[in-house]
Amino acid sequence: METELISLCSTDADLETRLTPAAEVIKRGGLVVFPTETVYGLGADATNKEASIKIYEAKGRPSDNPLIIHIADPKEAERYAYTSEAYYRLAENFMPGPITVVMPVKDTIPRTTTGGLDTVAVRCPLSPIARALIRLSGVPIAAPSANRSGSPSATSLSHVVDDMYGRCDIIIDGGESEIGLESTIVKIDGNDSLTLLRPGEITPEQLREAGFRVSVSSAVLSALKEGEKPLSPGMMYKHYAPKSPLFLLDGDIEGQLKYVKNENNSSSLLITYSEYVREAREELVGVEVYDFGSIYDKKGQAKRLFALLREADKHSFLNIYAPLPDRCGIGLALYNRMIRAAAYKIIKV
Numbered sequence: 001m002e003t004e005l006i007s008l009c010s011t012d013a014d015l016e017t018r019l020t021p022a023a024e025v026i027k028r029g030g031l032v033v034f035p036t037e038t039v040y041g042l043g044a045d046a047t048n049k050e051a052s053i054k055i056y057e058a059k060g061r062p063s064d065n066p067l068i069i070h071i072a073d074p075k076e077a078e079r080y081a082y083t084s085e086a087y088y089r090l091a092e093n094f095m096p097g098p099i100t101v102v103m104p105v106k107d108t109i110p111r112t113t114t115g116g117l118d119t120v121a122v123r124c125p126l127s128p129i130a131r132a133l134i135r136l137s138g139v140p141i142a143a144p145s146a147n148r149s150g151s152p153s154a155t156s157l158s159h160v161v162d163d164m165y166g167r168c169d170i171i172i173d174g175g176e177s178e179i180g181l182e183s184t185i186v187k188i189d190g191n192d193s194l195t196l197l198r199p200g201e202i203t204p205e206q207l208r209e210a211g212f213r214v215s216v217s218s219a220v221l222s223a224l225k226e227g228e229k230p231l232s233p234g235m236m237y238k239h240y241a242p243k244s245p246l247f248l249l250d251g252d253i254e255g256q257l258k259y260v261k262n263e264n265n266s267s268s269l270l271i272t273y274s275e276y277v278r279e280a281r282e283e284l285v286g287v288e289v290y291d292f293g294s295i296y297d298k299k300g301q302a303k304r305l306f307a308l309l310r311e312a313d314k315h316s317f318l319n320i321y322a323p324l325p326d327r328c329g330i331g332l333a334l335y336n337r338m339i340r341a342a343a344y345k346i347i348k349v
């Protein structure tokens with residue numbers, strides 16, 4: 001398939017005109033990769049059964065793993081889901097923004113889009129490019145992250161090109177993703193209670209401040225037990241795994257450096273906070289060291305994580321070591337992505 005590339009900036013005066021060809025592709029059932037504030041999405045008309053099947057094929061994704069539908073205005077959810085007071089409270093507090101809400105689905109959305117479930121995940125992104133594209137297309141856009149199944153989500157043009165060039169009609173380049181981790185996903189359980197299915201930039205603390213009781217799905221913090229079915233099908237699949245084995249080190253920097261030094265002296269990679277990069281390079285001869293960002297800047301770490309994992313994949317490191325993040329604030333999202341990338345290998349140092 002031939003892929004066309006369009007580079008855009010959200011402040012472009014002629015944004016709508018330049019997005020028109022992409023909207024036409026969506027209308028006729030094609031595939032468009034587009035930027036959002038979280039990660040890039042691989043989009044198609046969510047109301048078109050054949051179009052959503054194309055997404056699964058292009059991604060290499062199992063067809064029982066449902067897609068998020070993207071809307072341009074929170075009120076549009078009415079057409080596709082049975083909304084509630086809780087939905088509108090979430091919308092008022094967090095939309096447009098990096099949050100996805102799971103609700104009972106209406107029959108305007110085909111079951112291919114929802115992976116056969118009777119619920120649908122709805123998200124109104126903050127990105128002006130994403131919302132303009134949805135508006136111009138006139139339909140909700142179903143979009144998983146624009147990576148091949150099993151790879152880290154794409155947060156820049158080069159990631160998208162590596163994974164999706166030749167597999168979609170158009171790629172819209174909107175620069176580096178602002179947040180770099182996928183949206184927070186919640187399921188509405190009652191008027192004031194939610195289950196957190198996937199942590200993201202919007203934290204449980206913020207959801208509680210908005211008046212919700214929040215329970216955290218067990219799949220967020222640990223591996224599923226044998227035979228256990230997750231509330232979010234995506235949690236079942238191996239995710240974000242780099243090619244070399246990743247180990248998360250639980251302990252202070254001295255312990256981490258000592259551990260890596262004793263374990264091996266070459267061909268491995270240590271991902272560490274900016275504050276420790278110099279010390280790590282001096283201590284660990286032959287070990288590659290990547291800068292994860294300041295220990296105080298979790299947003300910066302979130303933005304870098306997937307790019308670092310993708311960079312690591314270009315080399316054949318014996319092992320990769322990274323610090324185990326704490327679970328406060330956006331740390332919970334980092335923790336969730338990293339324990340899965342590490343296939344739950346945590347070492348106390």
Ligand code: TXA
Pocket residue numbers: 036038039040041042065066067068100102114117119120121123143144145146181182183184185197231232233234235
């Ligand atoms: O930030 C994001 O959410 C990005 C951008 C493109 O919007 N999208 C994204 O989509 O991360 P995806 O498909 O890579 O991840 C969506 C997750 C999957 O794990 C899927 O299983 C879950 O959402 N999901 C979708 N519909 C669901 C539903 N009805 N019930 C429970 N989980 C659902």
Ligand code: MG
Pocket residue numbers: 144145153
């Ligand atoms: Mg994904």
